[in-house]
Amino acid sequence: MPPNNQAPPTRLSLILRLRNSGDLRAWQEFTEIYQPVINSLARRRGLQEADADDLTQEVLTRVAGSIDTWDPNPEKGSFRAWLATITRNLVIQFFRESNRWPVIGMDSQIGRLADTDSDSSKHAQEFDLERERQLFLWAARNVRSRFEPKTWQAFWRTAVECEDVASVAERLGTTRAQVYVARSRVMSLLKRTVERTEFDPIVDRGA
Amino acid sequence: MMVHQSCPTDRLPFLIQDELSPEESGPILTHLEACSSCQSQLEALAAEPAWWRRTTRSLSGMRVDGLGQLPEPEKPGCSVEALLEVNSSHHSQLYSSKAVLAMLDPPIHPEMLGRIDEFDIEEQIGQGGMGIVFRGFDRSLNRPVAVKVMAPHLGAHGIARKRFAREAQAAAAVVHPHVVPIYRVSSVPERPYIAMALVGGGSLQDHISHKGPLATEAVVRVSVQIAEGLAAAHRQGLIHRDVKPANILLDQDLSRVLITDFGMARAIDDVAMTQSGCLAGTPHYMSPEQVAGGEIDCRSDLFSLGSVMYFVATGREPFRAESPFGVINKITHEIPVSARSLNADVPETLDRIIGRLLEKEPSDRIESADELKQLLTEYLAHLQDPERHAEPRVKATRAARTKVFKRIGWTLAAVGLIAVLSWASFFAPANRSENRNHNNAGDHDMREGKEHHQAEHHDERRNAEHGDADAHN
Numbered sequence: 204m205p206p207n208n209q210a211p212p213t214r215l216s217l218i219l220r221l222r223n224s225g226d227l228r229a230w231q232e233f234t235e236i237y238q239p240v241i242n243s244l245a246r247r248r249g250l251q252e253a254d255a256d257d258l259t260q261e262v263l264t265r266v267a268g269s270i271d272t273w274d275p276n277p278e279k280g281s282f283r284a285w286l287a288t289i290t291r292n293l294v295i296q297f298f299r300e301s302n303r304w305p306v307i308g309m310d311s312q313i314g315r316l317a318d319t320d321s322d323s324s325k326h327a328q329e330f331d332l333e334r335e336r337q338l339f340l341w342a343a344r345n346v347r348s349r350f351e352p353k354t355w356q357a358f359w360r361t362a363v364e365c366e367d368v369a370s371v372a373e374r375l376g377t378t379r380a381q382v383y384v385a386r387s388r389v390m391s392l393l394k395r396t397v398e399r400t401e402f403d404p405i406v407d408r409g410a
Numbered sequence: 411m412m413v414h415q416s417c418p419t420d421r422l423p424f425l426i427q428d429e430l431s432p433e434e435s436g437p438i439l440t441h442l443e444a445c446s447s448c449q450s451q452l453e454a455l456a457a458e459p460a461w462w463r464r465t466t467r468s469l470s471g472m473r474v475d476g477l478g479q480l481p482e483p484e485k486p487g488c489s490v491e492a493l494l495e496v497n498s499s500h501h502s503q504l505y506s507s508k509a510v511l512a513m514l515d516p517p518i519h520p521e522m523l524g525r526i527d528e529f530d531i532e533e534q535i536g537q538g539g540m541g542i543v544f545r546g547f548d549r550s551l552n553r554p555v556a557v558k559v560m561a562p563h564l565g566a567h568g569i570a571r572k573r574f575a576r577e578a579q580a581a582a583a584v585v586h587p588h589v590v591p592i593y594r595v596s597s598v599p600e601r602p603y604i605a606m607a608l609v610g611g612g613s614l615q616d617h618i619s620h621k622g623p624l625a626t627e628a629v630v631r632v633s634v635q636i637a638e639g640l641a642a643a644h645r646q647g648l649i650h651r652d653v654k655p656a657n658i659l660l661d662q663d664l665s666r667v668l669i670t671d672f673g674m675a676r677a678i679d680d681v682a683m684t685q686s687g688c689l690a691g692t693p694h695y696m697s698p699e700q701v702a703g704g705e706i707d708c709r710s711d712l713f714s715l716g717s718v719m720y721f722v723a724t725g726r727e728p729f730r731a732e733s734p735f736g737v738i739n740k741i742t743h744e745i746p747v748s749a750r751s752l753n754a755d756v757p758e759t760l761d762r763i764i765g766r767l768l769e770k771e772p773s774d775r776i777e778s779a780d781e782l783k784q785l786l787t788e789y790l791a792h793l794q795d796p797e798r799h800a801e802p803r804v805k806a807t808r809a810a811r812t813k814v815f816k817r818i819g820w821t822l823a824a825v826g827l828i829a830v831l832s833w834a835s836f837f838a839p840a841n842r843s844e845n846r847n848h849n850n851a852g853d854h855d856m857r858e859g860k861e862h863h864q865a866e867h868h869d870e871r872r873n874a875e876h877g878d879a880d881a882h883n
Contacts, residue, residue, distance in 0.1 A: 339468035344480050362462060363469045380442035383449050387426050387456035393465065394457040 287330035342396040358389035513601040560602040577673030588639030590670040611660030623725040634786040639669040641779035644708040653714035654695040694727040709772040716767025724752040765807040
């Protein structure tokens with residue numbers, strides 16, 4: 204069925220690979236995953252598309268410039284939190300410097316951008332959620348081509364769209380056992396792909 | 411959930427990995443069709459329930475067509491190469507220069523960056539793994555200085571700071587024309603720094619990078635000076651530990667070189683090792699015993715100097731690899747190609763001197779900086795006036811000697827073999843009669859072959875003699 208579902212041999216965390224300057228693939232992965240995260244957060248905070256693009260660029264550039272100093276000590280906070288903070292600070296700075304606050308929902312926007320702890324933690328949560336989405340999307344894109352379309356559909360319809368296994372099996376013209384096997388195979392590789400790029404373990408927030 | 415005895419539980423991991431033959435998987439699939447226990451088991455093996463939940467939650471909102479086609483990735487608004495570049499340029503600096511500037515007192519004059527004690531800080535002239543170097547001016551003594559302010563993350567590290575001060579004080583005690591003089595060492599926790607003489611001509615690293623390798627005489631002239639400076643430090647028991655082209659500074663008119671940063675590598679390593687478990691800075695010039703993390707002595711500096719000389723003579727480091735780890739591996743295991751093979755202008759003697767410094771085993775190296783200085787001084791004299799000064803003789807490297815010994819060994823063996831055969835053929839008639847007496851007829855063919863062989867060698871010898879005779883005529 205799957206042509207090749209072996210996980211990549213190394214499980215060096217992405218952050219170590221980013222520090223090994225010259226690792227183009229690590230930086231590609233990093234950009235593919237985090238660029239949409241930062242961009243979407245900036246847009247949600249009311250930045251126009253072009254501004255959001257600039258801001259994203261700025262955040263990534265700062266990461267590139269200071270990843271070597273970032274202390275991977277979990278007590279000092281996760282990498283995600285660090286990235287979220289940079290993003291947030293730059294968004295605030297953007298509005299402060301450009302002196303143009305978003306027009307829509309102005310009051311609430313200013314309230315949300317206030318430099319308070321509650322805003323900060325809310326922002327971090329939002330960041331985590333978006334990151335999780337982009338991370339899985341990125342992994343799914345990478346994994347999908349490694350499986351036959353039927354295998355992938357069996358996984359997608361049952362595991363993502365929560366369709367009933369029996370009906371999916373019937374529609375794909377296969378057995379239920381095959382659907383279970385198919386989605387387990389995809390899931391197994393997806394998990395390993397996500398794990399490989401995670402900077403730090405995610406605390407599952409429950410279903 | 412009930413696990414039946416007939417459940418093929420131990421086969422399920424292989425089923426996920428697709429490692430079963432169709433004959434094996436057939437019955438299992440039949441079983442799986444009906445056994446809900448095995449169905450759950452299979453999914454738990456693929457990933458924990460939390461992973462299934464995360465997957466559903468993260469991917470369910472995607473706009474996906476009926477075939478599970480995923481949205482295309484957004485086009486990168488940011489070039490990955492640009493990020494890489496930013497990262498590499500920051501790679502060796504583990505701090506921001508802003509943080510260091512914040513440590514200065516406000517400037518008196520608006521064109522200055524700030525002040526530290528009696529020094530006016532004028533501008534940043536360099537940045538390394540250890541800190542930032544500023545050009546400053548000593549108001550009390552009315553002279554320009556270089557002020558090296560230790561990076562905040564190093565200063566905050568008590569052991570590193572103390573070591574920094576200790577090494578700097580030890581280095582300050584080395585007064586020598588080829589060692590950068592240190593004027594002041596301050597180890598106050600807020601901003602540890604060293605003030606030293608300002609050397610105007612940039613580093614040997616910059617010089618070679620811009621202008622390419624030096625000519626032989628210049629290589630030797632520079633190396634004598636480094637050896638002298640190291641010898642002076644070694645006499646006081648001070649090991650440099652980080653001899654590299656970036657730590658060799660050139661005087662304004664490029665006629666004199668001065669060594670800087672004695673012992674500093676140690677202070678940084680303390681922090682780098684504790685923070686990331688690896689060494690800071692470039693490993694290109696480290697000695698094998700240094701990368702092995704063992705005890706090192708003055709001879710480690712000699713190895714590094716050998717690498718510096720190699721670089722100065724060829725424009726390339728002797729041990730090059732894609733990653734620091736690759737470099738370390740080569741330093742430990744590989745004998746670099748000779749400098750002479752990279753740059754044909756490098757004379758045999760210089761090549762040998764470099765080779766003798768790059769010996770893996772410290773006891774195989776030229777013994778001391780003093781001895782090296784002697785050797786290079788003689789060599790320089792020879793280069794400048796070959797008529798009056800003989801070229802010093804330099805022992806070949808261990809590897810080259812081993813090679814020669816091997817060659818000599820083979821030659822001796824070959825000569826010996828020919829001699830024995832010739833001798834045997836000389837007495838061949840006698841042997842033959844003996845053989846005839848003692849051996850039976852079954853050996854006849856073999857003997858024939860042997861005689862034939864001997865006769866050939868006999869001819870060879872005659873030819874050789876003949877040739878000799880020709881040569882003598």
